[in-house]
């Protein structure tokens with residue numbers, strides 16, 4: 001058996017880097033830490049992107065790493081980022097790649113960073129050998145042992161939402177983009193091509209902004225169940241606290257929110273101030289609902305939440321509006337049923353019978369399933385969260401066992417905790433989790 005690694009963090013993105021920073025700052029010994037993940041530390045799927053057109057969807061004062069110094073990134077950015085296009089009337093929206101550079105440099109500058117063990121691989125299985133000892137299997141078959149494990153595997157890349165049929169001999173791989181998050185696929189797209197985007201969220205808007213920036217002249221079709229994009233970010237600020245009623249049911253919550261929000265456009269400062277005033281209390285309210293209430297709320301209104309909660313940078317929406325004015329972009333309302341590649345042509349068939357011929361298909365349908373988390377469920381280490389998206393955790397981030405007790409040495413943080421804890425997707429919400437988790441773990445030693 002190999003030496004025990006006292007604390008292992010599974011994952012190498014933003015959540016892993018920020019957790020490592022807070023653990024070190026709380027006095028956890030650097031040589032007791034191991035981080036396992038395939039890429040450079042701190043970037044992950046969101047900030048490890050290649051495209052200079054992929055921007056943060058929040059202004060510079062909002063991605064917070066240190067709660068006691070919320071403007072740390074904004075200050076760093078002023079001296080370390082040269083990006084005149086970042087400035088808008090709603091604030092400064094930097095490139096995601098620059099934010100990734102910030103996080104990587106931040107963690108690398110921590111005292112003790114060079115003593116952290118890094119394993120460039122993926123964890124495929126995790127089981128408890130006995131109380132206080134976890135066994136981790138990594139992709140190359142090696143085994144690792146740890147006393148404490150933190151899961152920070154983040155957002156799994158998108159998977160095709162429909163069947164893909166490729167006739168033998170067709171050279172389709174570069175024309176069917178299953179995971180567009182890095183943006184590497186963009187440079188191969190010729191200006192006259194017809195590009196079909198499956199999904200109408202922020203990933204589709206990233207593609208639209210990048211295509212506009214590279215002078216795309218061909219048509220773009222967005223396939224989705226609704227002909228809508230998230231609104232642009234406005235210059236909002238929280239001005240007051242909502243006076244929440246007691247004992248909220250989902251119906252009461254929705255009624256209260258509807259009454260609280262002004263009848264102004266969702267892209268207006270007035271509407272976004274009110275929306276942001278509501279948000280800080282929503283996680284605590286979400287956690288009080290039963291699993292059944294959460295499921296029905298998410299089923300009915302998950303799409304509304306995603307639309308308005310994830311607003312887009314002004315640069316991105318401006319690019320979309322420009323393409324719309326040029327009549328270059330259109331929505332095809334429906335869902336993709338299958339994609340066919342034969343005789344040199346690509347066709348997307350929709351569930352409403354419509355067929356769309358395309359030169360390139362980009363899968364912008366959002367987060368895919370995390371196979372590692374699924375394995376934890378099938379191995380009876382964890383249970384599914386109330387939404388069936390990931391594994392369940394309690395409010396201290398301890399993973400919940402099938403007998404509904406919490407593991408005292410296994411935690412998870414980041415976007416996969418959403419089904420259990422509410423809206424924990426943005427960088428600042430993850431940093432808050434990392435700070436709290438680091439305090440908890442440091443106090444155990």
Ligand SMILES: Cc1cc2nc3c(=O)[nH]c(=O)nc-3n(C[C@H](O)[C@H](O)[C@H](O)COP(=O)(O)OP(=O)(O)OC[C@H]3O[C@@H](n4cnc5c(N)ncnc54)[C@H](O)[C@@H]3O)c2cc1C
Nearest residue numbers: 011013014015044045046056057122123154155414426427
């Ligand atoms: C495309 C995109 C853009 C976004 N933009 C913004 C934004 O502008 N502003 C904002 O606040 N939030 C944004 N987010 C939200 C995002 O949830 C957080 O900001 C943050 O990046 C999440 O960090 P993470 O470390 O949890 O996840 P990730 O960034 O997904 O990192 C997880 C890492 O773990 C690795 N990993 C996965 N499974 C394993 C395994 N089994 N073993 C080892 N390693 C593994 C992955 O390879 C990955 O590198 C965005 C998310 C995405 C996907």
